[in-house]
Amino acid sequence: MGNRETLLELLKSEKNCWISGEILRQDLGISRNAVSKHIRALRNKGYEIESSTKKGYRLDGPQDLIIPQEILDGLNTRVLGRQEIFCLKETDSTNSQARAIADGGAGEGTLVLAESQTLGRGRKGRTWFSPKGEGLFISMILRPLMSPMESSRLTLLAAVALAEALIDSTGLEIRIKWPNDLLCNGRKVAGILTELSTDMDTVNHVIIGLGLNVNTPRKSFPEDLKEKASSLLVESGRPHSRCKITQLFLERFELHYDTLADHGFPQLLSRWKALSDSVGQKVCVEMIDKTLTGIIQDVDSNGFLILEDEKRVRHSILSGDVIPLTGKKNDR
Ligand code: BTN
Secondary structure: OOHHHHHHHHHHHOOOOOEOHHHHHHHHOOOHHHHHHHHHHHHHHOOOEEEEOOOEEEEOOOOOOOOHHHHHOOOOOOOOOOOOEEEEEEEOOHHHHHHHHHHOOOOOOOEEEEEEEOOOEOHHHOEOOOOOOOEEEEEEEEOOOOOOHHHHHHHHHHHHHHHHHHHHHHOOOEEEEOOOEEEEOOEEEEEEEEEEEEEOOEEEEEEEEEEEEOOOOHHHOOHHHHOOEOOHHHHHOOOOOHHHHHHHHHHHHHHHHHHHHHHOOHHHHHHHHHHEOOOOOEEEEEOOOOEEEEEEEEEOOOOOEEEEEOOOOEEEEOOOEEEEOOOOOOOO
């Protein structure tokens, strides 16, 4: 650990308390000037550090910085986040950035995160509400050895990993709505956008983009989302650490990704079903070219939705919007 990291650790260990410049200088064995230089560099990274000529320095908390150093601090993964982590203040879309970086050859596990997005993209050409500092907008680059057909499994995997991370870190009851919406009390708190680059029958790369409403107050949501969307803050009544959730998500994702490679899809699929309340529900599924009404029977081994319509005909659906017909709030 270098002097700057040690200095940060000292400030963190005394969060919200003053530490004199002299103590920092002595502990690190460096000059006062060097202490000030490191403090300046930490401030430039986004840490809010107060200084007083009499009292020294104080790290103000809580700080939930989306910067590589904080994401890596305590992260327990082998691949995800072990290549480059790009943390952007503002970008058009982290998925678009990740795709450009992947086209340039970036390796599996490269991450792109942003504090806000100006053109955040959702499924079916929708926009994704991406206000500054309140949400989590992450895209990761994967290079799986699987066919394009099988890659829809990764969307379900991401939904399972995120649901587990959220249940662990917030205690909230999170449910998955096929294929990739995360709901809390019937309102959408997160969505996943999977984008594929293929070459004939092989996958070049997959971008998994995840948008999560973390600390968004109810009043911040645009009118058209107020009823159907929510955030972890609204549902739990307290703020949550975006950095901690990112770490938990990456760890869970990697665990399931390894299991998928070693043991196939069945284990993951049953986990997905356990976290979803889709099976057995009467729904309407809106697809690009038609709308079907029926009962969800299952999700098959490629992640397709199996719907039985009113005439008892079974349909296998790759992509669509599921609208529950049981009076639930979310229809997005
Ligand atoms: C959905 O429609 O439910 C999917 C939403 C996915 C949004 C995320 S935010 C990070 C990444 N970048 C994007 O532009 N979209 C995804």
